[in-house]
Amino acid sequence: MKISIRNLGAVREAEIDLKPLTVFVGPNSTGKTWTAYVLSGIFGPYGFRNYLNESNIDHILDEYPVLNEIFQQVNSRKSANINLIEFTDQYGEAHLNKVIAYAKEWMPRFLGTNRCVFDELIVSIHLAEAKGKLLETLRREVFTRSLSSTRSLKEKDQELMYFYSESDNTEENIAEVKTSQDLPSSVVKRFLLESVFQPMHRSLFPDTYVFPTERPGFVTFPLDRTFVSKDPVQRAVSSSGELLDQSSDVTKDPVVIVPVAIPIYTFYRMISKVYTLSARTSLLRGSAATKEYTRLAQLLEKEILSGGVQFSAPEPQLGRELLFRTTNDINLEIPVASSMVKEITPLVLYLRYLARLGDLLVIDEPEMNLHPAAQVRMIEFLALLVNAGLNVLITTHSSYMVDHLANLMKAAATNNPKKYENLFFLERTEAFIPQDQVSVYLFQDGTATSILSAEGEINWRTFSNVSDKISDIFFALPLPEEDEVADA
Structure with a gap:
């Protein structure tokens, strides 16, 4: 899944290929955390809720005639259905980009700032190979909602979502039907749109959890x-x-x-x-x-x-x-x-x-407060999470974690991974992660560049440059005996 970002703080332009394990590295104040946060807002419930505001509901229905037709049927207490898989296949990516287009409006609230403006922010998404997985998950899962006596239901391994009313002749249900009929049309419209679009979002990521640096x-x-x-x-x-x-x-x-x-x-x-x-x-x-x-x-x-x-x-x-x-x-x-x-x-x-299977975790600097030995254990553990079906996005300044990630990918590519299990800190082959499940980006000079080579090497200089400078300073300084001679 590729996400294009322009004009987000320090990031002028970047394209991120979001993989099950995505790593952001680079100097401070280059846009890593803001980029991670905006992705969490887009894929979490916050972005969708802001898109589905009351002033936008009629406009959304007008964009999708099939949904407008279903609304007329549901509002008249008639049953209706929609092929959710076909609808998502045809409109899913366009819908996600419409949700994303609202990011410039909610980003100040999302980041808790009154001083930053995001009027020039542009974000777009291209599902690419993620589309097949989205449709597969959408078909497999069960989704149901209710509004008074009106129900929406998509059953397991089915493509159709049904809208219908549940009622009988009991006094309680007669009262419920009357209540349902008295509901404002805007409430019914929201119910319909949430029923159709929320499964699409939850099939990408059931939920999104952010672990900010403030967590301790x-x-x-x-x-x-x-x-x-x-x-x-x-x-x-x-x-x-x-x-x-x-x-x-x-x-x-x-x-x-x-x-x-x-x-x-x-x-x-x-x-x-x-x-x-x-x-x-x-x-x-x-x-x-x-x-x-x-x-x-x-x-x-x-x-x-x-x-x-x-x-x-x-x-x-x-x-x-x-x-x-x-x-x-x-x-x-x-x-x-x-x-x-x-x-x-x-x-x-x-x-x-x-x-839950498929969740997206956004972890800002998972190496915080960890000894180097714990840091490399942590990257092995995060790879374990990915191999167990979670999606992980991290920002990091840890050379230990990034360098050891290369080892995990190299071990996964060997003919006999079990042979090398004991070399690693957690001693588990489940921590070995295929390279096609990983992306690594260096944030620098207003952009984000992929630094994971086809050979599985992570080509970054942001840490080694500092190490080289420290070594240069050490060797430029005189030994004690040389210093005494110089003073004499």
């Missing part, structure tokens, strides 16, 4: 109290994605609303949601894929954290704490645990409670 701080918040509180003044984050200034004396001063970037807000909501889940939630996640993600969470704890992440109580309750259990069976509150624990805990929680 947020994971220390007492989110159990925040989540159960009914007093909006006591909430740390409002439903509109804005932080409440807790320094205000709410008994005397008005509450101060501070805009916060949507990726940070949604990360906060993700961690908050986990606090409301039962310990049995991870055990009840039934598919083979979700069970594998639970196993991977345990592997992450064992091989990188060297300890376990757990709640102080199995069920949601006031005062429930997130704890880190050391190898010596000592329980520590997360705020007093190491920076590495704060860094990795959110990923453990995501895998244990939320991960």
